[in-house]
Amino acid sequence: MAGQKQNRMPGAREVLEQYGSIIFRVARSYAHSAADADDLAQDISIQVWRSLSNYDPSRKLSTWVYRVALNVALSHQRKEVRRKQQAAGLNDGWPPKPDPASPLQAERVQQLQDWIRRLPPLDRALMLLHLDAFSHQEIAAALGISASNAGTKISRLKARMAKDLSPAK
Numbered sequence: 001m002a003g004q005k006q007n008r009m010p011g012a013r014e015v016l017e018q019y020g021s022i023i024f025r026v027a028r029s030y031a032h033s034a035a036d037a038d039d040l041a042q043d044i045s046i047q048v049w050r051s052l053s054n055y056d057p058s059r060k061l062s063t064w065v066y067r068v069a070l071n072v073a074l075s076h077q078r079k080e081v082r083r084k085q086q087a088a089g090l091n092d093g094w095p096p097k098p099d100p101a102s103p104l105q106a107e108r109v110q111q112l113q114d115w116i117r118r119l120p121p122l123d124r125a126l127m128l129l130h131l132d133a134f135s136h137q138e139i140a141a142a143l144g145i146s147a148s149n150a151g152t153k154i155s156r157l158k159a160r161m162a163k164d165l166s167p168a169k
Contacts, residue, residue: 009057012049019065023048026066030073044072111165123157130154 016023023044024037031037048068055064116127122143129139136154140147 023069026069026073044069047072
């Protein structure tokens with residue numbers, strides 16, 4: 001009996017530990033970024049766990065894991081293609097790009113956008129709402145802070161922006 005294949009049903013942890021490299025290899029091959037690869041590997045791992053009761057022990061486990069991983073990755077890829085196709089029509093010309101009057105104005109707009117992007121999340125939200133002409137009361141309601149707190153934070157952000165974005169002398 002030493003040469004016979006074991007027909008024991010493996011546990012999910014055992015499968016993931018033993019064949020995790022297959023999962024990550026497939027995920028990295030089908031994802032566009034490291035973060036996407038991590039998400040896809042997680043989706044594959046979940047599907048392996050869910051499908052383990054359907055595994056036929058007379059088959060090679062590594063091949064079965066590879067097939068599950070490949071099926072999940074291909075399904076993910078098809079969904080991504082459909083999503084991009086559906087969104088393509090929505091994204092044409094959106095968001096509208098400002099038409100700066102001069103190259104200097106375009107550069108200043110880019111500097112402002114870069115500055116806002118570096119702000120902490122609450123400050124970024126405050127500044128974007130302020131630039132979109134929301135009142136302090138509306139900003140406060142949206143962010144769950146008081147109107148006076150919103151006003152104070154906006155004043156401080158404007159002073160910081162003037163200092164950070166002022167042309168070097």
